[in-house]
Amino acid sequence: MGRGRPRGFDRDAALDRAMRLFWTRGYQDTSIADLTDALGIASPSLYAAFGSKASLFCAAADRYQERDGGRPGTALAEAPTARGGVEALLRQNVALFTKRGGPRGCLLTRATLSCPPSDTTVATYLERSRRDRLAALRTRLRTAEAAGEPLPSDDIDTLAQYYDAQVQGLAVRALEGAGRPALLRTVDLTMAGWDALSTR
Amino acid sequence: MGRGRPRGFDRDAALDRAMRLFWTRGYQDTSIADLTDALGIASPSLYAAFGSKASLFCAAADRYQERDGGRPGTALAEAPTARGGVEALLRQNVALFTKRGGPRGCLLTRATLSCPPSDTTVATYLERSRRDRLAALRTRLRTAEAAGEPLPSDDIDTLAQYYDAQVQGLAVRALEGAGRPALLRTVDLTMAGWDALSTR
DNA sequence: CTTATTCTGTAGCGACCACTACAAAAAGGA
DNA sequence: TCCTTTTTGTAGTGGTCGCTACAGAATAAG
Numbered sequence: 391m392g393r394g395r396p397r398g399f400d401r402d403a404a405l406d407r408a409m410r411l412f413w414t415r416g417y418q419d420t421s422i423a424d425l426t427d428a429l430g431i432a433s434p435s436l437y438a439a440f441g442s443k444a445s446l447f448c449a450a451a452d453r454y455q456e457r458d459g460g461r462p463g464t465a466l467a468e469a470p471t472a473r474g475g476v477e478a479l480l481r482q483n484v485a486l487f488t489k490r491g492g493p494r495g496c497l498l499t500r501a502t503l504s505c506p507p508s509d510t511t512v513a514t515y516l517e518r519s520r521r522d523r524l525a526a527l528r529t530r531l532r533t534a535e536a537a538g539e540p541l542p543s544d545d546i547d548t549l550a551q552y553y554d555a556q557v558q559g560l561a562v563r564a565l566e567g568a569g570r571p572a573l574l575r576t577v578d579l580t581m582a583g584w585d586a587l588s589t590r
Numbered sequence: 591m592g593r594g595r596p597r598g599f600d601r602d603a604a605l606d607r608a609m610r611l612f613w614t615r616g617y618q619d620t621s622i623a624d625l626t627d628a629l630g631i632a633s634p635s636l637y638a639a640f641g642s643k644a645s646l647f648c649a650a651a652d653r654y655q656e657r658d659g660g661r662p663g664t665a666l667a668e669a670p671t672a673r674g675g676v677e678a679l680l681r682q683n684v685a686l687f688t689k690r691g692g693p694r695g696c697l698l699t700r701a702t703l704s705c706p707p708s709d710t711t712v713a714t715y716l717e718r719s720r721r722d723r724l725a726a727l728r729t730r731l732r733t734a735e736a737a738g739e740p741l742p743s744d745d746i747d748t749l750a751q752y753y754d755a756q757v758q759g760l761a762v763r764a765l766e767g768a769g770r771p772a773l774l775r776t777v778d779l780t781m782a783g784w785d786a787l788s789t790r
Numbered sequence: 791c792t793t794a795t796t797c798t799g800t801a802g803c804g805a806c807c808a809c810t811a812c813a814a815a816a817a818g819g820a
Numbered sequence: 821t822c823c824t825t826t827t828t829g830t831a832g833t834g835g836t837c838g839c840t841a842c843a844g845a846a847t848a849a850g
Contacts, residue, residue: 394796395846418618419706422838432799433839439797443838499762503703506619520766543779551768552776558762559755562699566720568751576752579743583783594826595816622808632829633809639827643808 401439404429408440409450409457413493416504417447417512444511447501451515454497458486462557463526472534472541473584476527476553480577483557487564488573495565499558523557524550542587556580601639604629608640609650609657613693616704617647617712644711647701651715654697658686662757663726672734672741673788676727676753677781683757684773687764695765699758723757724750742787756780 407428411420422443426433440446455463462482469475487495498519505512527550535541543549560573607628611620622643626633640646655663662682669675687695698719705712727750735741743749760773 392796393794393848395798397797398846415706416704418704421836423836434800434841435798437839500703502766503700503762504616504618506615517766542783545775548772548775548779551763551772552779555756555759555763555776557759559757559759562703562758562762563751563755566702566717572748572751575745575748576755579748579752579787580783582787583742583780586786587779587782592826593818593824595828597827598816621806623806634811634830635828637809 397435397439399429399431399435404431404439405449405453408446409453409497410493412447412450412501413454413497417501417509418504418506442511444509447512448515451497451501451519455519458489458492459497462486463523466526466530469530472531472539473581473588475530475534476584477577477581479527479553480556480560480580481574483560484564484570484573484577487561488568488570494567496557496561499561500565524554527553540588542584553580597635597639599629599631599635604631604639605649605653608646609653609697610693612647612650612701613654613697617701617709618704618706642711644709647712648715651697651701651719655719658689658692659697662686663723666726666730669730672731672739673781673784675730675734676784677777679727679753680756680760680777680780681774683760684764684770684777687761688768688770688773694767696757696761699761700765724754727753740788742784753780 408425411424411428415424422433422436425443425446426436429436436446440449454460462479465478465482466475469478483496486492498516501512502516502520505516507513528546531541531546531549535544535546541549556577560576563576564573608625611624611628615624622633622636625643625646626636629636636646640649662679665678665682666675669678683696686692698716701712702716702720705716707713728746731741731746731749735744735746741749756777760776763776764773
Protein backbone atom coordinates (compact mmCIF):
# COMPACT_ATOMS: atom_id res chain seq x y z
CA MET A 391 0.00 0.00 0.00
CA GLY A 392 1.10 3.50 0.74
CA ARG A 393 4.75 3.78 1.36
CA GLY A 394 5.06 6.80 3.63
CA ARG A 395 3.65 7.76 6.99
CA PRO A 396 -0.02 6.84 7.23
CA ARG A 397 -2.64 9.56 7.52
CA GLY A 398 -3.52 10.24 11.12
CA PHE A 399 -7.18 11.11 10.68
CA ASP A 400 -10.30 9.73 9.03
CA ARG A 401 -10.64 11.54 5.73
CA ASP A 402 -14.26 10.49 5.35
CA ALA A 403 -15.29 11.70 8.79
CA ALA A 404 -13.40 14.93 8.24
CA LEU A 405 -15.30 15.50 5.02
CA ASP A 406 -18.57 15.03 6.87
CA ARG A 407 -17.58 17.62 9.44
CA ALA A 408 -16.46 20.01 6.74
CA MET A 409 -19.79 19.58 4.97
CA ARG A 410 -21.66 20.35 8.14
CA LEU A 411 -19.56 23.45 8.76
CA PHE A 412 -19.98 24.80 5.21
CA TRP A 413 -23.70 24.06 5.50
CA THR A 414 -23.95 25.96 8.78
CA ARG A 415 -21.82 28.98 7.98
CA GLY A 416 -21.68 29.23 4.21
CA TYR A 417 -18.56 29.24 2.11
CA GLN A 418 -17.01 32.62 2.70
CA ASP A 419 -17.66 32.77 6.42
CA THR A 420 -16.06 29.38 7.02
CA SER A 421 -12.33 29.93 7.48
CA ILE A 422 -9.52 27.45 7.22
CA ALA A 423 -8.97 27.99 10.95
CA ASP A 424 -12.60 26.99 11.61
CA LEU A 425 -12.14 23.90 9.47
CA THR A 426 -8.86 22.74 11.00
CA ASP A 427 -10.44 23.28 14.40
CA ALA A 428 -13.60 21.30 13.61
CA LEU A 429 -11.69 18.57 11.79
CA GLY A 430 -9.10 18.27 14.52
CA ILE A 431 -6.17 18.57 12.13
CA ALA A 432 -3.60 21.20 11.24
CA SER A 433 -3.76 23.13 8.00
CA PRO A 434 -0.95 21.25 6.17
CA SER A 435 -2.88 18.01 6.69
CA LEU A 436 -6.02 19.64 5.35
CA TYR A 437 -4.22 20.92 2.27
CA ALA A 438 -2.46 17.61 1.70
CA ALA A 439 -5.78 15.77 1.83
CA PHE A 440 -8.08 18.22 0.02
CA GLY A 441 -5.93 20.64 -1.97
CA SER A 442 -7.54 23.97 -1.24
CA LYS A 443 -10.51 25.55 0.46
CA ALA A 444 -12.38 25.64 -2.84
CA SER A 445 -11.78 21.99 -3.68
CA LEU A 446 -12.58 20.97 -0.11
CA PHE A 447 -15.88 22.80 -0.51
CA CYS A 448 -16.59 20.97 -3.77
CA ALA A 449 -15.83 17.63 -2.12
CA ALA A 450 -18.06 18.57 0.83
CA ALA A 451 -20.83 19.63 -1.54
CA ASP A 452 -20.52 16.33 -3.40
CA ARG A 453 -20.89 14.58 -0.09
CA TYR A 454 -23.93 16.75 0.67
CA GLN A 455 -25.57 15.78 -2.60
CA GLU A 456 -24.79 12.10 -2.09
CA ARG A 457 -26.13 12.02 1.46
CA ASP A 458 -28.81 14.29 2.95
CA GLY A 459 -29.12 16.65 0.01
CA GLY A 460 -29.67 13.85 -2.44
CA ARG A 461 -32.88 12.53 -0.93
CA PRO A 462 -35.21 15.08 -2.48
CA GLY A 463 -33.71 14.38 -5.89
CA THR A 464 -34.15 10.63 -5.67
CA ALA A 465 -37.66 11.11 -4.30
CA LEU A 466 -38.45 13.20 -7.37
CA ALA A 467 -36.99 10.68 -9.78
CA GLU A 468 -38.44 7.55 -8.24
CA ALA A 469 -42.00 8.66 -7.60
CA PRO A 470 -44.49 6.99 -9.95
CA THR A 471 -46.03 10.31 -10.95
CA ALA A 472 -44.60 13.77 -11.51
CA ARG A 473 -47.10 15.19 -9.09
CA GLY A 474 -46.02 12.79 -6.38
CA GLY A 475 -42.40 13.38 -7.30
CA VAL A 476 -42.64 17.14 -7.03
CA GLU A 477 -44.55 16.93 -3.77
CA ALA A 478 -41.95 14.52 -2.37
CA LEU A 479 -39.19 16.80 -3.61
CA LEU A 480 -40.67 19.75 -1.77
CA ARG A 481 -41.48 17.85 1.43
CA GLN A 482 -38.10 16.16 1.56
CA ASN A 483 -36.46 19.52 1.08
CA VAL A 484 -38.46 20.98 3.95
CA ALA A 485 -37.38 18.06 6.11
CA LEU A 486 -33.77 18.55 5.02
CA PHE A 487 -33.83 22.31 5.61
CA THR A 488 -35.36 22.08 9.08
CA LYS A 489 -33.87 18.89 10.51
CA ARG A 490 -33.36 19.11 14.27
CA GLY A 491 -29.72 19.26 15.15
CA GLY A 492 -28.82 19.95 11.54
CA PRO A 493 -27.96 23.16 9.76
CA ARG A 494 -30.81 25.26 8.40
CA GLY A 495 -31.52 25.69 4.73
CA CYS A 496 -29.60 24.39 1.75
CA LEU A 497 -25.82 24.17 1.53
CA LEU A 498 -25.88 24.95 -2.19
CA THR A 499 -28.30 27.87 -2.09
CA ARG A 500 -26.40 29.38 0.76
CA ALA A 501 -23.10 29.04 -1.04
CA THR A 502 -24.59 30.46 -4.24
CA LEU A 503 -25.51 33.68 -2.47
CA SER A 504 -22.45 33.91 -0.28
CA CYS A 505 -19.49 32.93 -2.41
CA PRO A 506 -17.70 35.64 -4.34
CA PRO A 507 -17.92 35.20 -8.14
CA SER A 508 -14.15 35.67 -8.20
CA ASP A 509 -13.79 32.12 -6.87
CA THR A 510 -14.39 30.50 -10.24
CA THR A 511 -13.85 26.96 -8.97
CA VAL A 512 -16.77 27.15 -6.56
CA ALA A 513 -18.92 29.29 -8.86
CA THR A 514 -18.52 26.80 -11.70
CA TYR A 515 -19.31 23.88 -9.40
CA LEU A 516 -22.45 25.60 -8.14
CA GLU A 517 -23.66 26.48 -11.61
CA ARG A 518 -23.20 22.92 -12.74
CA SER A 519 -25.14 21.47 -9.82
CA ARG A 520 -27.88 24.04 -10.40
CA ARG A 521 -28.12 22.94 -14.03
CA ASP A 522 -28.28 19.31 -12.97
CA ARG A 523 -31.12 20.07 -10.56
CA LEU A 524 -33.12 21.82 -13.25
CA ALA A 525 -32.41 19.03 -15.71
CA ALA A 526 -33.70 16.43 -13.24
CA LEU A 527 -36.93 18.37 -12.85
CA ARG A 528 -37.35 18.76 -16.60
CA THR A 529 -36.67 15.09 -17.18
CA ARG A 530 -39.25 13.99 -14.62
CA LEU A 531 -41.83 16.39 -16.03
CA ARG A 532 -41.19 15.32 -19.61
CA THR A 533 -41.63 11.61 -18.86
CA ALA A 534 -44.86 12.49 -17.09
CA GLU A 535 -46.00 14.47 -20.10
CA ALA A 536 -45.16 11.56 -22.36
CA ALA A 537 -47.09 9.26 -20.03
CA GLY A 538 -50.14 11.48 -20.36
CA GLU A 539 -50.10 12.70 -16.77
CA PRO A 540 -51.96 15.99 -16.37
CA LEU A 541 -49.57 18.87 -15.57
CA PRO A 542 -50.18 22.44 -14.38
CA SER A 543 -48.76 23.75 -17.65
CA ASP A 544 -47.50 22.42 -20.96
CA ASP A 545 -44.41 24.64 -20.72
CA ILE A 546 -42.03 22.13 -19.16
CA ASP A 547 -39.11 24.56 -18.94
CA THR A 548 -41.15 27.08 -17.01
CA LEU A 549 -42.56 24.39 -14.74
CA ALA A 550 -39.09 23.15 -13.89
CA GLN A 551 -37.85 26.66 -13.13
CA TYR A 552 -40.97 27.35 -11.12
CA TYR A 553 -40.58 24.35 -8.83
CA ASP A 554 -36.86 24.94 -8.53
CA ALA A 555 -37.68 28.47 -7.38
CA GLN A 556 -40.04 26.95 -4.80
CA VAL A 557 -37.15 24.98 -3.38
CA GLN A 558 -34.89 28.03 -3.28
CA GLY A 559 -37.62 30.01 -1.57
CA LEU A 560 -38.00 27.28 1.05
CA ALA A 561 -34.24 27.29 1.59
CA VAL A 562 -34.11 31.04 2.15
CA ARG A 563 -37.09 31.00 4.47
CA ALA A 564 -35.70 28.09 6.47
CA LEU A 565 -32.46 29.98 6.95
CA GLU A 566 -34.44 33.00 8.07
CA GLY A 567 -35.86 30.81 10.80
CA ALA A 568 -39.18 29.61 9.40
CA GLY A 569 -40.40 26.45 11.13
CA ARG A 570 -41.17 23.13 9.52
CA PRO A 571 -44.96 23.31 9.95
CA ALA A 572 -45.12 26.75 8.35
CA LEU A 573 -43.00 25.61 5.41
CA LEU A 574 -45.13 22.50 4.95
CA ARG A 575 -48.25 24.65 4.81
CA THR A 576 -46.78 26.63 1.94
CA VAL A 577 -45.93 23.34 0.23
CA ASP A 578 -49.59 22.37 0.63
CA LEU A 579 -50.48 25.59 -1.12
CA THR A 580 -48.04 24.88 -3.94
CA MET A 581 -49.47 21.42 -4.46
CA ALA A 582 -53.03 22.72 -4.29
CA GLY A 583 -52.00 24.98 -7.15
CA TRP A 584 -50.71 21.96 -9.06
CA ASP A 585 -54.02 20.16 -8.66
CA ALA A 586 -56.12 23.20 -9.52
CA LEU A 587 -54.13 23.86 -12.69
CA SER A 588 -53.78 20.29 -13.89
CA THR A 589 -56.25 19.21 -16.51
CA ARG A 590 -56.39 15.88 -18.20
CA MET B 591 -24.36 76.51 10.06
CA GLY B 592 -21.52 74.04 10.25
CA ARG B 593 -18.50 75.56 11.84
CA GLY B 594 -15.68 73.37 10.64
CA ARG B 595 -14.32 72.39 7.26
CA PRO B 596 -17.12 71.50 4.86
CA ARG B 597 -17.47 67.96 3.63
CA GLY B 598 -15.76 67.47 0.33
CA PHE B 599 -18.16 64.91 -1.18
CA ASP B 600 -21.86 64.41 -1.74
CA ARG B 601 -23.07 62.17 1.06
CA ASP B 602 -26.26 61.32 -0.78
CA ALA B 603 -24.53 60.33 -3.99
CA ALA B 604 -21.99 58.32 -2.00
CA LEU B 605 -24.83 56.45 -0.31
CA ASP B 606 -26.27 55.60 -3.71
CA ARG B 607 -22.95 54.21 -4.87
CA ALA B 608 -22.56 52.23 -1.66
CA MET B 609 -26.05 50.78 -2.13
CA ARG B 610 -25.20 49.71 -5.64
CA LEU B 611 -21.98 48.10 -4.49
CA PHE B 612 -23.61 46.18 -1.63
CA TRP B 613 -26.35 45.13 -4.04
CA THR B 614 -23.82 43.86 -6.56
CA ARG B 615 -21.37 42.09 -4.27
CA GLY B 616 -23.26 41.37 -1.06
CA TYR B 617 -22.28 42.50 2.39
CA GLN B 618 -19.32 40.38 3.29
CA ASP B 619 -17.61 40.49 -0.09
CA THR B 620 -17.76 44.29 -0.22
CA SER B 621 -14.68 45.63 1.53
CA ILE B 622 -14.02 49.08 2.90
CA ALA B 623 -11.35 49.45 0.24
CA ASP B 624 -13.96 48.70 -2.45
CA LEU B 625 -16.27 51.29 -0.93
CA THR B 626 -13.71 54.06 -0.55
CA ASP B 627 -12.67 53.36 -4.12
CA ALA B 628 -16.21 53.49 -5.52
CA LEU B 629 -17.18 56.48 -3.41
CA GLY B 630 -14.01 58.36 -4.28
CA ILE B 631 -13.16 59.12 -0.66
CA ALA B 632 -10.64 57.91 1.90
CA SER B 633 -11.63 55.66 4.77
CA PRO B 634 -11.58 58.34 7.52
CA SER B 635 -14.16 60.33 5.55
CA LEU B 636 -16.30 57.23 5.18
CA TYR B 637 -16.16 56.47 8.89
CA ALA B 638 -16.82 60.10 9.82
CA ALA B 639 -19.89 60.15 7.61
CA PHE B 640 -21.33 56.68 8.20
CA GLY B 641 -19.84 55.28 11.40
CA SER B 642 -18.97 51.73 10.41
CA LYS B 643 -19.34 49.23 7.62
CA ALA B 644 -22.42 47.78 9.30
CA SER B 645 -24.17 51.12 9.76
CA LEU B 646 -23.23 52.17 6.24
CA PHE B 647 -24.88 48.99 5.03
CA CYS B 648 -28.01 49.74 7.03
CA ALA B 649 -28.14 53.26 5.58
CA ALA B 650 -27.60 51.86 2.07
CA ALA B 651 -30.33 49.26 2.64
CA ASP B 652 -32.68 52.01 3.81
CA ARG B 653 -31.92 53.87 0.63
CA TYR B 654 -32.58 50.68 -1.33
CA GLN B 655 -35.97 50.25 0.28
CA GLU B 656 -36.87 53.90 -0.27
CA ARG B 657 -35.86 53.89 -3.92
CA ASP B 658 -35.84 50.92 -6.29
CA GLY B 659 -36.58 48.25 -3.70
CA GLY B 660 -39.62 50.08 -2.41
CA ARG B 661 -41.59 49.96 -5.63
CA PRO B 662 -42.88 46.42 -5.27
CA GLY B 663 -44.07 47.18 -1.75
CA THR B 664 -45.99 50.29 -2.74
CA ALA B 665 -47.41 48.47 -5.75
CA LEU B 666 -48.70 45.81 -3.36
CA ALA B 667 -50.21 48.32 -0.96
CA GLU B 668 -51.81 50.62 -3.51
CA ALA B 669 -53.39 48.09 -5.83
CA PRO B 670 -57.19 48.03 -5.57
CA THR B 671 -57.26 44.26 -5.08
CA ALA B 672 -55.00 41.82 -3.30
CA ARG B 673 -54.70 39.80 -6.46
CA GLY B 674 -53.57 42.81 -8.42
CA GLY B 675 -51.32 43.82 -5.57
CA VAL B 676 -49.58 40.47 -5.36
CA GLU B 677 -49.18 40.27 -9.12
CA ALA B 678 -47.74 43.79 -9.19
CA LEU B 679 -45.47 42.88 -6.28
CA LEU B 680 -44.09 39.92 -8.17
CA ARG B 681 -43.77 41.68 -11.52
CA GLN B 682 -42.14 44.74 -10.02
CA ASN B 683 -39.71 42.51 -8.22
CA VAL B 684 -38.82 40.73 -11.43
CA ALA B 685 -38.23 44.12 -13.04
CA LEU B 686 -36.13 45.18 -10.08
CA PHE B 687 -34.09 41.97 -10.01
CA THR B 688 -33.32 41.97 -13.74
CA LYS B 689 -32.99 45.66 -14.57
CA ARG B 690 -30.44 46.30 -17.31
CA GLY B 691 -27.37 48.00 -15.97
CA GLY B 692 -28.46 47.26 -12.43
CA PRO B 693 -27.33 44.58 -10.01
CA ARG B 694 -29.05 41.21 -10.18
CA GLY B 695 -31.39 39.96 -7.50
CA CYS B 696 -32.34 41.53 -4.19
CA LEU B 697 -29.95 43.44 -1.94
CA LEU B 698 -31.70 42.17 1.18
CA THR B 699 -31.96 38.51 0.21
CA ARG B 700 -28.34 38.52 -0.85
CA ALA B 701 -27.25 40.09 2.43
CA THR B 702 -29.41 37.67 4.42
CA LEU B 703 -27.59 34.69 2.96
CA SER B 704 -24.13 36.23 2.92
CA CYS B 705 -23.73 38.16 6.14
CA PRO B 706 -22.30 36.33 9.13
CA PRO B 707 -24.75 36.05 12.05
CA SER B 708 -21.97 37.38 14.26
CA ASP B 709 -22.64 40.83 12.83
CA THR B 710 -25.67 41.48 15.00
CA THR B 711 -26.23 45.01 13.72
CA VAL B 712 -26.82 43.85 10.17
CA ALA B 713 -28.58 40.64 11.18
CA THR B 714 -31.05 42.56 13.33
CA TYR B 715 -31.68 45.07 10.58
CA LEU B 716 -32.33 42.32 8.06
CA GLU B 717 -34.68 40.45 10.35
CA ARG B 718 -36.66 43.59 10.99
CA SER B 719 -37.04 44.41 7.30
CA ARG B 720 -38.06 40.82 6.64
CA ARG B 721 -40.77 41.09 9.32
CA ASP B 722 -41.97 44.33 7.80
CA ARG B 723 -42.23 42.74 4.37
CA LEU B 724 -44.29 39.86 5.72
CA ALA B 725 -46.47 42.26 7.71
CA ALA B 726 -47.19 44.30 4.57
CA LEU B 727 -48.30 41.17 2.76
CA ARG B 728 -50.50 40.06 5.65
CA THR B 729 -52.06 43.49 5.93
CA ARG B 730 -52.93 43.63 2.23
CA LEU B 731 -54.39 40.15 2.33
CA ARG B 732 -56.42 40.84 5.43
CA THR B 733 -58.02 43.97 4.03
CA ALA B 734 -58.88 41.98 0.92
CA GLU B 735 -60.40 39.26 3.06
CA ALA B 736 -62.45 41.86 4.93
CA ALA B 737 -63.53 43.31 1.60
CA GLY B 738 -64.81 39.92 0.52
CA GLU B 739 -62.21 39.39 -2.21
CA PRO B 740 -61.74 35.74 -3.05
CA LEU B 741 -58.33 34.45 -1.95
CA PRO B 742 -56.42 31.24 -2.72
CA SER B 743 -56.66 30.24 0.93
CA ASP B 744 -58.24 31.49 4.13
CA ASP B 745 -54.94 31.04 6.00
CA ILE B 746 -53.60 34.57 5.66
CA ASP B 747 -50.34 33.83 7.46
CA THR B 748 -49.50 30.97 5.15
CA LEU B 749 -50.46 33.01 2.11
CA ALA B 750 -48.16 35.84 3.15
CA GLN B 751 -45.28 33.44 3.75
CA TYR B 752 -45.98 31.71 0.47
CA TYR B 753 -45.82 34.86 -1.64
CA ASP B 754 -42.82 36.11 0.27
CA ALA B 755 -41.11 32.84 -0.61
CA GLN B 756 -42.01 33.45 -4.26
CA VAL B 757 -40.14 36.74 -4.09
CA GLN B 758 -37.11 35.14 -2.47
CA GLY B 759 -37.12 32.39 -5.08
CA LEU B 760 -37.20 35.00 -7.83
CA ALA B 761 -34.31 36.83 -6.20
CA VAL B 762 -32.17 33.70 -6.02
CA ARG B 763 -32.95 32.70 -9.58
CA ALA B 764 -32.23 36.19 -10.87
CA LEU B 765 -28.86 36.12 -9.18
CA GLU B 766 -28.21 32.74 -10.73
CA GLY B 767 -28.67 34.40 -14.08
CA ALA B 768 -32.30 33.68 -14.98
CA GLY B 769 -33.63 36.13 -17.55
CA ARG B 770 -36.60 38.45 -17.16
CA PRO B 771 -38.89 36.58 -19.58
CA ALA B 772 -38.29 33.27 -17.83
CA LEU B 773 -38.99 34.80 -14.44
CA LEU B 774 -42.15 36.45 -15.72
CA ARG B 775 -43.40 33.12 -17.02
CA THR B 776 -43.06 31.63 -13.54
CA VAL B 777 -44.94 34.64 -12.19
CA ASP B 778 -47.70 33.86 -14.69
CA LEU B 779 -47.79 30.36 -13.26
CA THR B 780 -48.00 31.68 -9.71
CA MET B 781 -50.88 33.97 -10.61
CA ALA B 782 -52.63 31.20 -12.53
CA GLY B 783 -52.47 29.26 -9.27
CA TRP B 784 -54.05 32.21 -7.44
CA ASP B 785 -56.93 32.31 -9.89
CA ALA B 786 -57.45 28.58 -9.90
CA LEU B 787 -57.54 28.43 -6.10
CA SER B 788 -59.64 31.51 -5.48
CA THR B 789 -63.31 30.88 -4.95
CA ARG B 790 -65.88 33.48 -4.20
C1' DC C 791 20.20 -1.25 9.04
C1' DT C 792 19.49 2.52 5.18
C1' DT C 793 16.65 4.88 1.99
C1' DA C 794 12.57 6.68 -0.02
C1' DT C 795 8.15 8.33 0.73
C1' DT C 796 4.34 10.39 2.97
C1' DC C 797 2.25 12.74 6.71
C1' DT C 798 2.36 15.90 10.91
C1' DG C 799 3.19 20.03 13.82
C1' DT C 800 5.32 24.49 14.22
C1' DA C 801 5.73 28.58 12.62
C1' DG C 802 5.11 32.03 9.61
C1' DC C 803 4.37 33.93 4.70
C1' DG C 804 2.32 38.15 2.15
C1' DA C 805 -2.18 40.01 1.48
C1' DC C 806 -6.10 41.75 2.98
C1' DC C 807 -9.55 42.93 6.63
C1' DA C 808 -12.17 46.77 9.36
C1' DC C 809 -10.76 50.56 11.54
C1' DT C 810 -8.06 54.76 13.44
C1' DA C 811 -4.12 58.16 15.21
C1' DC C 812 -2.48 62.17 13.68
C1' DA C 813 -1.65 66.40 11.71
C1' DA C 814 -2.58 69.54 7.97
C1' DA C 815 -6.41 72.01 5.79
C1' DA C 816 -10.59 74.61 5.53
C1' DA C 817 -14.35 76.74 7.19
C1' DG C 818 -16.98 80.06 10.99
C1' DG C 819 -16.92 82.95 15.20
C1' DA C 820 -14.53 86.26 18.16
C1' DT D 821 -5.81 87.85 13.44
C1' DC D 822 -6.48 83.93 16.40
C1' DC D 823 -9.25 80.18 18.13
C1' DT D 824 -12.46 76.46 17.62
C1' DT D 825 -14.52 73.01 14.96
C1' DT D 826 -14.89 69.67 11.43
C1' DT D 827 -13.02 67.15 7.37
C1' DT D 828 -9.19 65.64 4.84
C1' DG D 829 -5.11 62.68 3.36
C1' DT D 830 -1.32 59.84 4.98
C1' DA D 831 -0.04 56.17 7.04
C1' DG D 832 -0.57 53.06 9.68
C1' DT D 833 -2.93 49.61 13.77
C1' DG D 834 -3.64 44.67 15.27
C1' DG D 835 -6.01 40.88 13.45
C1' DT D 836 -7.35 37.37 10.25
C1' DC D 837 -7.28 35.47 5.67
C1' DG D 838 -5.76 31.31 2.61
C1' DC D 839 -1.81 28.97 2.18
C1' DT D 840 3.00 26.93 2.70
C1' DA D 841 8.30 26.12 3.97
C1' DC D 842 10.48 23.24 6.72
C1' DA D 843 12.01 19.81 9.68
C1' DG D 844 10.85 15.80 12.25
C1' DA D 845 8.05 11.52 12.67
C1' DA D 846 6.15 7.36 10.89
C1' DT D 847 5.68 3.93 7.63
C1' DA D 848 7.27 0.53 3.49
C1' DA D 849 10.90 -1.12 0.39
C1' DG D 850 15.52 -2.78 -0.33
